Amino acid sequence: MARIRHEGPLIIGGGLAGLSAALEAAPAKALVVTPDLLLNACSSAWAQGGLAAALSPRDSAVLHAKDTEGAGAGLVEPEAARALTERGRETVEWLASLGAPFDRDEAGGFSVSLEAAHSLPRVARVGGDGAGRAILSAVVAAARASSHIEIWEDGRLRGLIQDADGRVRGALIERAGGRVDEVFAPAVVLATGGVGGLYEVTTNPSALRGEGLALAYGAGAEILDPEFVQFHPTAIDVGLDPAPLATEALRGEGARLIDGTGAYLLGEDADADLAPRDIVARAVHAARADGRGAFLDATKAVGEAFPHEFPAVFSACMRAGLDPRVSPIPVAAAAHYHMGGIVADDEGRTTVPGLYAIGECAATGVHGANRLASNSLLEAGAFGRRAGRAAAQE
Known part of the structure; x- marks a missing residue:
């Protein structure tokens, strides 16, 4: 020593x-x-x-x-x-x-x-x-x-x-x-x-x-x-740990959280998905727990602009075989910040x-x-x- x-x-x-x-x-x-x-x-x-x-x-x-x-x-x-x-x-x-x-x-x-x-x-x-x-x-x-x-x-x-x-x-x-x-x-x-x-x-x-x-x-x-412990509501759910992150800025641009039927997880209001993270994370967890699934749909809000507007998220999705320009991103709440x-x-x-x-x-x-x-x-x-x-x- x-x-x-x-x-x-x-x-x-x-x-x-x-x-x-x-x-x-x-x-x-x-x-x-x-x-x-x-x-x-x-x-x-x-x-x-x-x-x-x-x-x-x-x-x-x-x-x-x-x-x-x-x-x-x-x-x-x-x-x-x-x-x-x-x-x-x-x-x-x-x-x-x-x-x-x-x-x-x-x-x-x-x-x-x-x-x-x-x-x-x-x-x-x-x-x-x-x-x-x-x-x-x-x-x-x-x-x-x-x-x-x-x-x-x-x-x-x-x-x-x-x-x-x-x-x-x-x-x-x-x-x-x-x-x-x-x-x-x-x-x-x-x-x-x-x-x-x-x-x-x-x-x-x-x-x-x-x-x-x-x-x-x-x-x-x-x-x-x-x-x-804060759970981020939109970790990309592709079976990885650590989980890739779908930044909150996507929802700031108008992306919406939906279940497997296309229904909004947090309501119809345009800013419903911009609630504090604990509220959004609980909604995502509840939708997954009862079998409805949880997805972040940015196909309209971002769409073809994904590669240059959100390159990290786009790259993570494409590596997992997902194209966020045309398909909603499966998401889950994951441990994020203490x-x-x-x-x-x-x-x-x-x-x-x-x-x-x-x-x-x-x-x-x-x-x-x-x-x-x-x-x-x-x-x-x-x-x-x-x-x-x-x-x-x-």
């Missing part, structure tokens, strides 16, 4: 939250530890919809916060929601400055789309449904080019190191070949993702099984709302000194019992940056 002393934040996880923290830690040295190559085994890269932010003249951070609270079933903390939504535009602009190729309108502004439970179009997208990988690719490039960031792409978190007072002083990291290193650092930042891999069918990388959450709990960290997690403030501080948590493994109060669509990438970038700056001061 090697003993390593790192003079700066030790960041566990190489998704959008972890890398945002690493970039903002400068000039402090940041060590990023991830079990695989950056962009692999990372939920951020799999996100389709985009990043929610008040970007249009008729929108505002106040309206965005109101929608966030409405979706969260009464359990969103208003101050946390405002802290998040007030940083929407600056987070999108920061990512764009790193090279994230957000879709633009004719005037050069950010093009925004509508997703469920948003009262206005406010989701900044990339190529229709490729936001996650495109955004993270730009952030990865920036991290690799930063002299203050060191990246281990073969490291797994195996434990937290605490002193006699309970303060976190570092972590046990298993490297390739089974060697375990003791890495001591002034602050440890957990950006370990969610728990989707614990479920039978998930839309997440199956390797994400909540190890960071478990180790934080073992170290004495407070855990909030671990029972709140609203619960390690209690943390908007700078990532947990209840254990020296330990920070950001991204999906954290519970910052902004998601309540049901996350508003596309708020996850916003939280990862906005609060990840703040945590990086705070951890660098330890």
Whole structure:
């Protein structure tokens, strides 16, 4: 076992939250530890919809916060929601400055789309449904080019190191070949993702099984709302795990959920399918459970535009022998996002000194019992940056 002393934040996880923290830690040295190559085994890269932010003249951070609270079933903390939504535009602009190729309108502004439970179009997208990988690719490039960031792409978190007072002083990291290193650092930042891999069918990388959450709990960290797991209502039901995702933006464009007879699952109203995800997921599950089946019909709303408007969904369907231009897509609810997690403030501080948590493994109060669509990438970038700056001061 090697003993390593790192003079700066030790960041566990190489998704959008972890890398945002690493970039903002400068000039402090940041060590990023991830079990695989950056962009692999990372939920951020799999996100389709985009990043929610008040970007249009008729929108505002106040309206965005109101929608966030409405979706969260009464359990969103208003101050946390405002802290998040007030940083929407600056987070999108920061990512764009790193090279994230957000879709633009004719005037050069950010093009925004509508997703469920948003009262206005406010989701900044990339190529229709490729936001996650495109955004993270730009952030990865920036991290690799930063002299203050060191990246281990073969490291797994195996434990937290605490002193006699309970303060976190570092972590046990298993490297390739089974060697375990003791890495001591002034602050440890957990950006370990969610728990989707614990479920039978998930839309997440199956390797994400909540190890960071478990180790934080073992170290004495407070855990909030671990029972709140969001199921995405439109995972493409072709027998795969992880399940391909049919982005919520399809329903924003007018796609409808139907059963095997063609009847609408959530009613005739044009916006019925844009209810919060928990409501839609229950309707999809009920239709499948009673034998009616559940399908997302985008043949009229998208049709021939599928290959260039939603290339990721189109590719996933075609690989499974489905042509979404002419046939409804069979869908099922699948484990998608963990609203619960390690209690943390908007700078990532947990209840254990020296330990920070950001991204999906954290519970910052902004998601309540049901996350508003596309708020996850916003939280990862906005609060990840703040945590990086705070951890660098330890």
